[in-house]
Amino acid sequence: MHVVITGGAGFLGRRLAAALLARPMLTDARGAARPIAGITLLDVAAPANLPVDQRLRVVVGDLADARVIADAVPPDTDSLFHLAAVVSGEAEADFDLGMRVNVDATRLLLERCRTLDAPPKVLFASSLAVFGGALPDPVPDDAPLKPQSSYGTQKAIGELLVHDMSRKGFIDGRSLRLPTVTVRPGKPNKAASSFASGIIREPLAGVDAVCPVAPATRMWVISPRTVIDNLIVGHEAPASAFGDWRSVNVPGLCVGVGEMVDALRAVAGDEAAARVRWNYDPVIDRIVATWPPRFATARGQALGMRADSDFEGIVRAHMQDQARPRA
Amino acid sequence: MHVVITGGAGFLGRRLAAALLARPMLTDARGAARPIAGITLLDVAAPANLPVDQRLRVVVGDLADARVIADAVPPDTDSLFHLAAVVSGEAEADFDLGMRVNVDATRLLLERCRTLDAPPKVLFASSLAVFGGALPDPVPDDAPLKPQSSYGTQKAIGELLVHDMSRKGFIDGRSLRLPTVTVRPGKPNKAASSFASGIIREPLAGVDAVCPVAPATRMWVISPRTVIDNLIVGHEAPASAFGDWRSVNVPGLCVGVGEMVDALRAVAGDEAAARVRWNYDPVIDRIVATWPPRFATARGQALGMRADSDFEGIVRAHMQDQARPRA
Numbered sequence: 187m188h189v190v191i192t193g194g195a196g197f198l199g200r201r202l203a204a205a206l207l208a209r210p211m212l213t214d215a216r217g218a219a220r221p222i223a224g225i226t227l228l229d230v231a232a233p234a235n236l237p238v239d240q241r242l243r244v245v246v247g248d249l250a251d252a253r254v255i256a257d258a259v260p261p262d263t264d265s266l267f268h269l270a271a272v273v274s275g276e277a278e279a280d281f282d283l284g285m286r287v288n289v290d291a292t293r294l295l296l297e298r299c300r301t302l303d304a305p306p307k308v309l310f311a312s313s314l315a316v317f318g319g320a321l322p323d324p325v326p327d328d329a330p331l332k333p334q335s336s337y338g339t340q341k342a343i344g345e346l347l348v349h350d351m352s353r354k355g356f357i358d359g360r361s362l363r364l365p366t367v368t369v370r371p372g373k374p375n376k377a378a379s380s381f382a383s384g385i386i387r388e389p390l391a392g393v394d395a396v397c398p399v400a401p402a403t404r405m406w407v408i409s410p411r412t413v414i415d416n417l418i419v420g421h422e423a424p425a426s427a428f429g430d431w432r433s434v435n436v437p438g439l440c441v442g443v444g445e446m447v448d449a450l451r452a453v454a455g456d457e458a459a460a461r462v463r464w465n466y467d468p469v470i471d472r473i474v475a476t477w478p479p480r481f482a483t484a485r486g487q488a489l490g491m492r493a494d495s496d497f498e499g500i501v502r503a504h505m506q507d508q509a510r511p512r513a
Numbered sequence: 514m515h516v517v518i519t520g521g522a523g524f525l526g527r528r529l530a531a532a533l534l535a536r537p538m539l540t541d542a543r544g545a546a547r548p549i550a551g552i553t554l555l556d557v558a559a560p561a562n563l564p565v566d567q568r569l570r571v572v573v574g575d576l577a578d579a580r581v582i583a584d585a586v587p588p589d590t591d592s593l594f595h596l597a598a599v600v601s602g603e604a605e606a607d608f609d610l611g612m613r614v615n616v617d618a619t620r621l622l623l624e625r626c627r628t629l630d631a632p633p634k635v636l637f638a639s640s641l642a643v644f645g646g647a648l649p650d651p652v653p654d655d656a657p658l659k660p661q662s663s664y665g666t667q668k669a670i671g672e673l674l675v676h677d678m679s680r681k682g683f684i685d686g687r688s689l690r691l692p693t694v695t696v697r698p699g700k701p702n703k704a705a706s707s708f709a710s711g712i713i714r715e716p717l718a719g720v721d722a723v724c725p726v727a728p729a730t731r732m733w734v735i736s737p738r739t740v741i742d743n744l745i746v747g748h749e750a751p752a753s754a755f756g757d758w759r760s761v762n763v764p765g766l767c768v769g770v771g772e773m774v775d776a777l778r779a780v781a782g783d784e785a786a787a788r789v790r791w792n793y794d795p796v797i798d799r800i801v802a803t804w805p806p807r808f809a810t811a812r813g814q815a816l817g818m819r820a821d822s823d824f825e826g827i828v829r830a831h832m833q834d835q836a837r838p839r840a
Contacts, residue, residue, distance in 0.1 A: 281681060319655075319757045328646075330655040331673070332758050339677035343670050346658070350666035354608060430646040431659050 187212045187220045188263050192249060192295065193270030193311075194227025195234075197371055198410065202267060203227060204237045205414050213422050214264045215307045215358040228258040229270065249291035255298045265307040265421060268295055273377035274315060274337035274473060281336050288340035296347055300356040308348060308359040309421050312433060314406055314477050316342040316363060324480040327435050334476040335378075349432045352425070360428060362420045363481075365408040365438030368446075369504035378473040382407060385443070386450055386501055389461035390508070398467030401444030404479035408438045408493065409500040410507070416491040423489045437483040437493035439500070449497040453505070514539045514547045515590050519576060519622065520597035520638075521554025522561075524698055525737065529594060530554060531564045532741050540749050541591045542634045542685040555585040556597065576618035582625045592634040592748060595622055600704035601642060601800060604664035615667035623674055627683040635675060635686040636748050639760060641733055641804050643669040643690060651807040654762050661803040662705075676759045679752070687755060689747045690808075692735040692765030695773075696831035705800040709734060709770070713777055713828055716788035717835070725794030728771030731806035735765045735820065736827040737834070743818040750816045764810040764820035766827070776824040780832070 189206060193199045203225050206212065211219040226243045227233055236242060247254030249270055259266065270291065271277075277284030292310070299306050317325055318334030333339045348359035370383040381397050382405055388395035408416070416436050428434065441449075451459035483493070494500050516533060520526045530552050533539065538546040553570045554560055563569060574581030576597055586593065597618065598604075604611030619637070626633050642665030643658050660666045675686035697710040708724055709732055715722035735743070743763050755761065768776075778786035810820070821827050 281683075328657040328659065331658050331669075332655065333673070333677070334680070334757075336677055336681070339673050342658075342673050346660070346666050346669050346673075350660070350663055353661070354663070356608075430661075 187214060187222045187265060188224050188226075188260065189222060189265045189267065190226045190228060190259050190263050191267045191269060192228045194244070195229035195231050196269065198367065198413065199227060199229065199269050200233055200236060201410060201414050202269070202417060203242065205418060207237060207239050207241060209418070212265065215305055215425075217424060226258055228254075250286050250294065252294050252298075255294050259295065259298045259302070261301070261303045263302055263306050265309070266295065266299060267309045267311075267417065267421070268292060269311045271311065272337070273375055274335060275378040275380070275470070276376035277337035277340060278335055278378070278473060279376070284336050284340050288337065289343050292344045293347060296351050296357060300351070305355060305357050307421060308357045309417060310344055310348045310359060310361040311417075312341045312345050312361040312363045313338065314363050314365060314435070314481065316345060317478055318476040321478050323478065324482040325435070325478045326482045327433065327485050328431065335473055345433045352432050358425050359432050360420050360423070361433040362417065363433060363435050364413055365406040365436060367410055367413050368407050369500065370410065371508065378470050379405070381470070382443070382446070385447060385462045386504060389450060389458040390454055390505060394461045394463055396463050396465045397443060397447075398465060398470040399443055399474050400466065400471070401447070401464070402442055403471070403474060404440055404442045405474070406438040406440055406477070406479050406481060407497070407500070408436065409503050411503055412492065412494050416486070419490045427489055434486050434489065435481040435483050437486050437491050438481065439494050439497060440480040441497045446497055449501050453498055453501045514541060514549045514592060515551045515553075515587065516549060516592045516594065517553045517555060517586050517590050518594045518596060519555045521571070522556035522558050523596065525694065525740065526554060526556065526596050527560055527563060528737060528741050529596070529744060530569065532745060534564060534566050534568060536745075539592065542632055542752075544751060553585055555581075577613050577621065579621055579625075582621050586622065586625045586629070588628070588630050590626075590629055590633050592636070593622065593626060594636045594638075594744065594748070595619065596638045598638065599664070600702055601662060601664035602705040602707070602797070603703035604667060605662055605705070605800060606703070608663050611663050611667050615664065616670050619671045620674060623678050623684060627678070632682060632684050634748060635684045636744060637671055637675045637686060637688040638744075639668045639672050639688040639690045640665065641690050641692060641762070641808065643672060644805055645803045648805050650805065651809040652762070652805045653809045654760065654812050655758065662800055672760045679759050685752050686759050687747050687750070688760040689744065690760060690762050691740060692733040692763060694737055694740050695734050696827065697737065698835065705797050706732070708797070709773070712770070712774060712789045713831060716777060716785040717781055717832060721788045721790055723790050723792045724770060724774075725792060725797040726770055726801050727793065727798065728774070728791070729769060730798070730801060731767055731769045732801070733765040733767055733804070733806050733808060734824070734827070735763065736830050738830055739819065739821050743813070746817045754816055761813050761816065762808040762810050764813045764818050765808065766821050766824060767807040768824045773824055776828050780825055780828045
C-alpha cells in the first residue's frame with residue numbers, strides 16, 4: 187500500500203502516519219489487506235517530530251498547485267487521506283484563501299486520483315460545519331447541508347465532489363465529518379474552535395487561556411487518539427457499508443464548555459481551572475453557535491467508529507500524550 | 514436596471530428577455546423599482562429570433578473565460594439571471610465539461626459579481642436534480658442534498674456558493690430549483706428530460722417521437738410561460754423572504770409520462786398520441802428515476818410562485834406559442 191496524507195505536517199497528519207506505520211496491514215479499494223510500503227506526507231511546511239521510518243516521504247508545496255500534487259501523489263497511490271484545510275476562522279476571514287485550499291486543492295487532488303493506476307480510497311476530513319440553521323437534535327447523517335460559514339460551505343462542496351466522483355468510479359471516497367478535536371497540542375490556530383483545546387492545554391502548561399464562548403455553549407468533541415482510530419476505521423470499511431451516500435457523522439462527545447473546565451478542575455485542580463479567562467467574542471461565538479452539539483451516529487457506529495466516553499478521559503489522555511509524545 | 518442573462522441564446526433566456534423588456538419596472542437589490550435600461554444576453558452562440566429592442570446587447574463567448582465574463586457583466590450590472598448550463602445527460606456523459614460550465618463558469622460569474630459597483634441580485638437556475646436517494650414525498654425545500662448525477666452535484670455546488678456569497682454580502686442570490694420545463698420548442702437536446710418535450714412537440718408537428726421511460730414514470734414539470742413568471746417572481750422577492758436559506762423549490766405539476774400522452778391525445782387526437790414510440794432506455798430512465806416527482810412548495814408559493822394547473826393546459830399553451838411565437 188502506498189498512502190498519501192495531506193496536512194501531513196499537522197499534528198493529526200503526523201499521528202495518523204505513526205498509527206498507520208504501526209499497523210501490519212491496510213485494506214485497499216479492492217478489499218485486499220496489504221502491508222504499507224510507503225507514506226507520503228504532503229503539506230505547505232515540513233513536518234517536525236516525524237517518526238523515524240524509511241517508509242516515510244515528505245513533499246512540501248502548495249496544495250493548489252497541480253505540479254505539487256502530481257509529485258506528491260504518484261500513480262501507484264492506493265489511499266489518500268485528505269486532512270489539509272484552511273481552518274474555520276481563517277476561511278471566514280479570507281474567503282479567497284478558503285476557496286483556494288478547501289475547494290480548489292481538494293478538486294485538484296480528486297482529479298489527480300482519477301489519473302492513477304487504479305481508483306484509490308480517498309478519505310476526506312469533512313466537518314460538522316456542513317450543517318447549520320434549524321436542525322433536529324441529534325443531527326442525523328442526512329440532515330440538510332445548510333452551512334452557515336464559508337468553511338462549512340467549502341467542506342460541503344468537497345463532500346459533494348467525493349460522492350459524485352465515487353459514484354462515477356473515479357475514486358472510492360468517504361467523507362468523515364469530524365467532531366472538534368481536543369486537546370490539540372502546540373499553539374492556538376485560526377480555527378474558531380481553537381479555544382476548545384486552548385482552555386485545557388494552556389492551563390495544564392501553567393499558562394492563562396481565553397475562552398471566547400459562554401460556559402453553557404455545548405460542543406461535539408473527540409480526542410486526538412479517538413479521531414485517528416475513527417479515520418482508520420473509515421478507511422478500512424468497504425464502500426458498500428456507506429450505502430447511498432459517502433458522508434458520515436463521526437461519533438463524538440457532547441459537552442458544555444463549562445463542563446470541559448469542570449473536567450480540567452477534576453483532573454488538574456482549581457489552580458489550573460482558574461487560568462481560564464471568560465472573555466466573550468461575538469465573532470467566534472457566532473461561528474461556534476451554528477455548529478450543532480449532538481449528532482446521531484448509528485451509521486458511524488455500525489461502521490465501527492466510537493466516541494470518547496467522557497471529557498475527563500480526554501484531559502487525562504492529553505496529559506499522557508504530553509508526557510510521552512507519540513508523534 | 515442593467516440585467517445580464519446567461520444562456521441568453523436559449524429559448525428560456527430569450528423568453529425571459531422578452532418578458533423583462535415588457536415590464537415597466539424591476540426591483541433592485543436595495544428594493545428600488547427601476548426601469549430596465551439594458552439587457553445583456555451572454556451565451557456560447559448568438560441568439561436567433563431576438564425581440565427587436567435597442568436595450569438588448571449580445572455577448573458571444575465561453576462562459577468559463579474570465580475575460581468574456583468581464584465584458585458581459587459590466588460594473589453597473591444590477592441583476593444576473595444565470596440560466597446557462599451543460600444539461601443533465603451531457604454532464605453525466607462528459608464530467609469535465611459539466612464541471613467546467615456548471616461549476617467553473619458559475620463561480621467566475623459569482624466572483625465577477627463581487628467586483629461590481631454594488632452587490633447585484635443573482636438568480637441561479639438550479640434543479641430538482643440536487644435531490645436523490647430515499648426522500649419524503651413530497652420533497653421539502655430543506656431535504657438533504659444527495660444528488661445522484663453529476664449535473665445535480667454541480668447544481669448543488671452552485672447553490673452552496675450562491676448561499677455563502679449572499680451570506681457574505683457579495684451578492685443578493687437566490688437559487689430556484691426549476692421543474693422540468695415542457696414543452697420546449699426547437700430540437701431535442703442532451704438533457705435526460707429532453708423526451709418530456711419531444712413526446713408532445715414532435716407529434717404536434719407530425720413527427721414520431723421516442724419515449725425512453727415507462728408510462729408510469731412521474732415527473733415534476735412546468736410550462737415555459739409559468740417558469741418565466743416564477744423566475745421573475747424569484748427575482749422580485751426581497752432577500753428577507755428567503756429566510757435562512759437561498760434555495761427554493763419552484764412549484765410544478767406532478768404528472769405521469771403516460772398522462773402526458775393522454776393529455777396530448779385529449780388535445781390533439783389519437784393520431785398525434787400514436788406518434789409516441791415507447792422505447793425504454795435504461796440510462797435515461799436511471800437518471801430520470803432519481804428525480805423525485807413531487808415537491809412541497811409552500812415556501813415558493815409564499816414568495817408568489819405558482820404551478821400550471823393541468824398538463825392539457827401546458828399542451829395548449831405550447832400550440833398557441835407555436836402559432837404566435839413570443840420570442
